[in-house]
Amino acid sequence: MLFDKFDPQKKVMFQILNEKNKIVNKEYEPHISNEELLKMYKVMHLSRVADIKALQFQRQGRMLTYAPNRGQEATQIGAMAALEKRDWLSPAFRELPAMLYRGVPLENIYLYWYGNEWGSHFDPSLHTLPVNIIIGSQINHAAGLAYASKILKKDEVAVATIGDGGTSHGFFYEGLNFASVYNAPLVVLIQNNQWAISTPRRKATKADTLAQKAVAFGIPGIQVDGNDILAMYVAMKEAVEHARSGKGPVLVEAFTYRLGPHTTSDDPTIYRANEEVELWEKKDPLPRFQKYLASKGLWNEELEKQLDEEHNEYVNKVFKNIEDNLGAVNVEDIFKYNYETMTPELEEQYANYKAFLSREEK
Amino acid sequence: MAIKNLLEAINEALDQKLSDDNRVVVFGEDAGFEGGVFRVTAGLQKKYGEDRVFDTPISEAAIVGGAMGMSLNGLLPVAEIQFDGFIFPGIAELVSHVARYRNRTRGAFSVPLVLRIPVGGGIRALEHHSESLESLLGQIPGLKVVTPSTPYDAKGLLISAIEDPDPVVYLEPKRIYRAGKQEVPKEMYRIPIGKAKIVQAGTDVTVVAWGAMVREVEKAIKELEGSNISVELIDLRTISPLDSETIINSVKKTGRFVVVQEAVKTYGPGAELMALVNEKAFLNLEAPPRRVTGHDVTVPLARGEHFHFVSVRQIKEAISETARY
Numbered sequence: 092m093l094f095d096k097f098d099p100q101k102k103v104m105f106q107i108l109n110e111k112n113k114i115v116n117k118e119y120e121p122h123i124s125n126e127e128l129l130k131m132y133k134v135m136h137l138s139r140v141a142d143i144k145a146l147q148f149q150r151q152g153r154m155l156t157y158a159p160n161r162g163q164e165a166t167q168i169g170a171m172a173a174l175e176k177r178d179w180l181s182p183a184f185r186e187l188p189a190m191l192y193r194g195v196p197l198e199n200i201y202l203y204w205y206g207n208e209w210g211s212h213f214d215p216s217l218h219t220l221p222v223n224i225i226i227g228s229q230i231n232h233a234a235g236l237a238y239a240s241k242i243l244k245k246d247e248v249a250v251a252t253i254g255d256g257g258t259s260h261g262f263f264y265e266g267l268n269f270a271s272v273y274n275a276p277l278v279v280l281i282q283n284n285q286w287a288i289s290t291p292r293r294k295a296t297k298a299d300t301l302a303q304k305a306v307a308f309g310i311p312g313i314q315v316d317g318n319d320i321l322a323m324y325v326a327m328k329e330a331v332e333h334a335r336s337g338k339g340p341v342l343v344e345a346f347t348y349r350l351g352p353h354t355t356s357d358d359p360t361i362y363r364a365n366e367e368v369e370l371w372e373k374k375d376p377l378p379r380f381q382k383y384l385a386s387k388g389l390w391n392e393e394l395e396k397q398l399d400e401e402h403n404e405y406v407n408k409v410f411k412n413i414e415d416n417l418g419a420v421n422v423e424d425i426f427k428y429n430y431e432t433m434t435p436e437l438e439e440q441y442a443n444y445k446a447f448l449s450r451e452e453k
Numbered sequence: 454m455a456i457k458n459l460l461e462a463i464n465e466a467l468d469q470k471l472s473d474d475n476r477v478v479v480f481g482e483d484a485g486f487e488g489g490v491f492r493v494t495a496g497l498q499k500k501y502g503e504d505r506v507f508d509t510p511i512s513e514a515a516i517v518g519g520a521m522g523m524s525l526n527g528l529l530p531v532a533e534i535q536f537d538g539f540i541f542p543g544i545a546e547l548v549s550h551v552a553r554y555r556n557r558t559r560g561a562f563s564v565p566l567v568l569r570i571p572v573g574g575g576i577r578a579l580e581h582h583s584e585s586l587e588s589l590l591g592q593i594p595g596l597k598v599v600t601p602s603t604p605y606d607a608k609g610l611l612i613s614a615i616e617d618p619d620p621v622v623y624l625e626p627k628r629i630y631r632a633g634k635q636e637v638p639k640e641m642y643r644i645p646i647g648k649a650k651i652v653q654a655g656t657d658v659t660v661v662a663w664g665a666m667v668r669e670v671e672k673a674i675k676e677l678e679g680s681n682i683s684v685e686l687i688d689l690r691t692i693s694p695l696d697s698e699t700i701i702n703s704v705k706k707t708g709r710f711v712v713v714q715e716a717v718k719t720y721g722p723g724a725e726l727m728a729l730v731n732e733k734a735f736l737n738l739e740a741p742p743r744r745v746t747g748h749d750v751t752v753p754l755a756r757g758e759h760f761h762f763v764s765v766r767q768i769k770e771a772i773s774e775t776a777r778y
Contacts, residue, residue, distance in 0.1 A: 092739035212559035221558055225549045231515050232550070235522020242478065242504050261542070272510055335705055428556040431563065431592045431618040434647065434694035
């Protein structure tokens with residue numbers, strides 16, 4: 092069994108497609124249809140384009156604070172491809188690739204970072220929660236989703252994502268512990284991107300791996316090369332099946348790297364060496380997956396060029412629509428959604444404010 | 454009809470909602486097998502099984518945040534926090550998520566759930582077991598906060614809370630859990646959230662209280678019998694959203710206003726109500742509005758708590774001085 096063979100306490104990391112583009116652990120190479128492989132790559136590519144552009148828009152003063160995810164696409168896409176549609180994602184805030192893969196429109200994700208709540212208004216049947224800023228709390232939400240799934244016999248697994256820094260939080264322990272006690276179908280995916288803003292992974296925990304924290308909950312854990320999309324897919328598939336079968340949660344640590352800043356307000360050159368970043372640039376998950384697809388005859392330079400053009404055009408169009416049409420806030424909306432129906436006090440405050448806005452300054 | 458105390462009335466409301474709606478789940482620390490440290494949930498696990506009435510690990514953040522996840526995925530959670538002072542590890546989930554989710558998603562998601570918390574002092578308990586939370590929770594947009602003062606209201610308010618489309622914090626004044634019995638209808642009924650109750654009509658002075666303080670004011674009124682002061686007593690019942698209409702109408706009639714709260718004085722609902730009275734009934738006032746509250750101190754341990762808690766004598770003094778001003 093995968094979790095026994097790659098026991099995090101033995102300090103072994105699961106890989107299939109390594110950084111030299113070699114297949115290791117051949118017996119685990121997944122059988123993914125060509126169609127799905129291409130979908131995975133295309134969403135990865137779209138995410139990369141949208142991520143780089145969001146940073147550019149922000150630098151141009153057109154976008155507000157944004158949390159880039161460049162470098163973490165394989166972790167997220169590999170993981171999401173292993174889920175069923177009915178399963179849940181309870182994300183943190185660096186999950187552009189995962190949310191795109193789950194079907195959340197880029198309009199929404201951009202609109203959120205543009206500073207408008209309507210960005211987090213998308214079809215609840217996508218079973219994807221909106222961006223969550225409070226570090227670690229999404230584990231509790233996912234534990235609740237999973238418990239409800241179990242009690243209502245819905246056969247839905249809840250997946251929560253968290254960073255390496257987030258594992259220091261009490262929420263991480265409380266949520267996983269609760270779900271473990273009741274065998275709720277929860278999978279927690281730690282995206283160990285090595286840095287919690289400026290705090291290195293070694294200052295988050297004394298433990299050798301984050302995956303070994305599973306031992307304390309009495310559940311399986313595994314450390315996976317997060318830049319290896321195939322290993323991510325296989326490990327998550329196994330984790331999700333374990334949870335779905337009623338055996339309780341699994342803890343998956345994806346060993347990856349945030350190539351960009353924490354957010355657009357952050358300057359990573361203050362706290363980390365260029366050599367380290369360069370080393371990880373060489374492990375970029377995108378070219379790695381691209382070469383794998385090419386080796387299967389599914390991808391080539393021409394297709395890549397076409398996709399570049401297509402996605403650049405699409406992302407520009409989405410952002411322009413936000414700037415021109417969707418971005419502005421309707422004042423009523425800030426009052427309207429705090430309760431199902433506005434309270435008498437809110438009605439009064441809104442009426443007074445509307446009257447204030449409509450009269451001339453004396 | 455049956456004669457029940459406040460605790461039994463809550464138990465009956467939970468029992469009937471568990472029976473009425475399969476989505477309802479009841480849980481908290483020791484709330485399952487044992488029926489809670491106060492026995493509010495006694496007998497429910499046996500009746501509805503361990504899936505729907507269960508113990509949680511000692512994890513307030515997981516109780517509150519988990520309840521939100523359950524609510525998002527089709528359950529109607531009624532979660533218990535064991536004591537008022539234990540809510541703080543769960544406050545982050547309550548304030549940062551539960552209260553905000555509808556607004557955050559512009560209505561795509563909503564979080565109907567109930568958080569039951571025994572509150573207030575007077576049972577000579579340990580530190581962190583006697584806190585008043587209405588000031589803290591009353592100012593959170595997106596939350597509704599209710600607190601009953603009688604067994605009848607306790608049942609009707611809890612049923613309304615469970616059926617409400619928004620998250621409701623249900624504060625249980627623990628010192629009156631078993632303080633008195635009252636006839637409570639057997640069938641389900643609802644007390645509307647956001648509506649205060651005129652407990653006793655009067656013409657000279659408006660007194661507003663809630664939770665355990667309502668009984669204290671009633672005692673004061675009884676002791677004032679013969680002093681020829683006609684008190685209009687209003688039980689707020691809902692801390693948020695506030696029923697300002699009932700209060701303003703009353704103050705316009707009496708011209709005098711006293712508010713009684715167990716919580717610390719500064720920035721409490723009492724202050725909010727005084728501001729409201731000044732904004733909307735200023736010209737009707739015949740005396741300065743007055744507050745009777747706890748001091749702005751940490752709740753003392755059991756031997757000294759009586760110095761902090763509002764006494765009947767303080768309430769009497771405030772009422773008669775305001776009436777005679």
